[in-house]
Amino acid sequence: MIAIAFPILVQSLLNNALSFVDTLMIGQLGEAAIAAVSLANQMFFLIALLFFGVASGTSIFLSQYWGAKDDRYIRKIMALSLVFVTFSASVFALVSLLVPEAVMHIFTREAQVVSGGVSYLKIVAISYIFSAITQIFSTALRVTGHAKTPLKIALLALSLNAVGNYLLIFGIGPFPVLGIAGAALATTLSRLVEVVLLLIVVYRKHPHLAIRDREAFRWPRPFIRHVVPTSLPVLFNEVAWALGIITYEIAYSRIGIDAIAAVNITENIGNLFFVALQGLSNATLIMIGIKIGEHDYPLARRWSWRFVLVAVTVGAVMGGFELFFAPFFAGMFKIGAELRATVGRLLTVNAMILPFRAFNLIVIVGILRAGGDTRFSMFAEMFGVWGIGVPLAFIGVLFLNLPIVPLYILVAMEEVFKLLIGLGRLKSGKWLNDLTVHAHEV
Numbered sequence: 001m002i003a004i005a006f007p008i009l010v011q012s013l014l015n016n017a018l019s020f021v022d023t024l025m026i027g028q029l030g031e032a033a034i035a036a037v038s039l040a041n042q043m044f045f046l047i048a049l050l051f052f053g054v055a056s057g058t059s060i061f062l063s064q065y066w067g068a069k070d071d072r073y074i075r076k077i078m079a080l081s082l083v084f085v086t087f088s089a090s091v092f093a094l095v096s097l098l099v100p101e102a103v104m105h106i107f108t109r110e111a112q113v114v115s116g117g118v119s120y121l122k123i124v125a126i127s128y129i130f131s132a133i134t135q136i137f138s139t140a141l142r143v144t145g146h147a148k149t150p151l152k153i154a155l156l157a158l159s160l161n162a163v164g165n166y167l168l169i170f171g172i173g174p175f176p177v178l179g180i181a182g183a184a185l186a187t188t189l190s191r192l193v194e195v196v197l198l199l200i201v202v203y204r205k206h207p208h209l210a211i212r213d214r215e216a217f218r219w220p221r222p223f224i225r226h227v228v229p230t231s232l233p234v235l236f237n238e239v240a241w242a243l244g245i246i247t248y249e250i251a252y253s254r255i256g257i258d259a260i261a262a263v264n265i266t267e268n269i270g271n272l273f274f275v276a277l278q279g280l281s282n283a284t285l286i287m288i289g290i291k292i293g294e295h296d297y298p299l300a301r302r303w304s305w306r307f308v309l310v311a312v313t314v315g316a317v318m319g320g321f322e323l324f325f326a327p328f329f330a331g332m333f334k335i336g337a338e339l340r341a342t343v344g345r346l347l348t349v350n351a352m353i354l355p356f357r358a359f360n361l362i363v364i365v366g367i368l369r370a371g372g373d374t375r376f377s378m379f380a381e382m383f384g385v386w387g388i389g390v391p392l393a394f395i396g397v398l399f400l401n402l403p404i405v406p407l408y409i410l411v412a413m414e415e416v417f418k419l420l421i422g423l424g425r426l427k428s429g430k431w432l433n434d435l436t437v438h439a440h441e442v
Contacts, residue, residue, distance in 0.1 A: 007147035009279030036116030038264040053238025057231030067293020079216035085132035096125035123184035130191040157194035233378035244385035251393040266346040284366025315358025322351035356415040363422040372433035389414035
């Protein structure tokens with residue numbers, strides 16, 4: 001568990017730390033700049049969740065086929081995933097390049113915020129394609145026991161990003177002062193470096209993952225019918241969840257720029273304490289998936305409960321750390337005293353619900369997906385967001401006129417609902433499905 005989870009944890013921590021530093025640097029330009037980049041990044045947030053959904057669906061099959069030692073199907077799954085994410089990324093990139101104003105107008109009509117967001121989108125759009133390819137190959141390396149490789153490459157890329165941000169946002173030395181555009185350029189260049197290095201390593205050292213001929217792209221109908229019904233709910237799940245989070249941003253924006261800035265700062269800080277659970281959920285999916293592929297079902301069931309216990313414990317500990325360090329992190333931002341106090345209260349709420357989020361992440365993203373129970377995990381996530389969270393968000397902002405802190409608490413009720421139905425599914429044992437038993441048929 002540690003061998004798989006720790007490199008993913010460190011990489012997630014680096015990603016979130018960089019996002020935190022980005023926000024901190026951009027925050028020096030003012031609250032409107034924070035809001036502009038935050039809202040512009042909702043486009044990448046949506047496409048990144050789509051990548052994560054495809055990668056999660058890929059992980060389900062890769063882990064089980066890796067347990068069954070079936071390299072042929074591993075490459076077929078990877079080829080199918082790469083085609084899908086690259087095409088999707090290209091569509092999102094074109095939208096961001098051609099109609100960035102329309103994208104920004106979804107969230108706000110504030111001229112200053114829209115202008116900053118447009119300059120960011122026009123530069124960062126092409127990086128969506130780099131991130132798409134990176135996600136699939138990184139996932140495959142983790143499943144096959146090489147989690148340190150994408151971590152090392154990501155460390156280099158993120159370091160380049162951080163340095164690039166500093167040089168290009170503020171115009172250090174011979175570099176021009178580019179502000180928000182500088183942050184976008186640094187992000188794009190670092191993602192290009194990351195994908196190039198990753199491809200070099202895979203094709204030189206991991207031949208079982210390297211796609212070298214057309215065979216991997218031959219997908220007969222039985223293969224598609226085998227893969228799509230399990231993978232598609234994962235994709236719908238992630239996209240629906242991402243759209244829900246974007247919808248929350250729209251609800252928060254009705255309160256004002258300060259509310260958007262407060263939530264963005266809170267999420268950036270809160271994610272620093274959430275990363276351990278992201279690594280743990282990946283380890284859960286991979287380890288339980290491999291045991292199912294090896295047909296050791298009793299051990300897979302026992303491990304599922306162990307992962308739940310570990311996750312809730314880690315969630316409680318991280319929540320405690322977040323409560324303790326919240327004032328320190330909030331004080332690092334160049335914002336007004338009132339906004340800083342709001343961030344502190346939001347971080348307290350975020351910390352209190354972290355054990356609930358931990359349970360839901362491990363069950364929905366880890367255990368249920370490892371067992372191929374993707375339809376139920378989709379139902380749990382989508383109904384939690386769209387049946388509970390989104391309606392409560394707009395009731396709170398449109399009818400109750402709630403300020404941001406009580407509204408944030410109201411939206412968090414979705415986590416309680418997901419915990420209840422996830423626990424019931426876990427107890428039933430219906431989540432465990434061996435997807436490799438039909439491999440010889442496709």
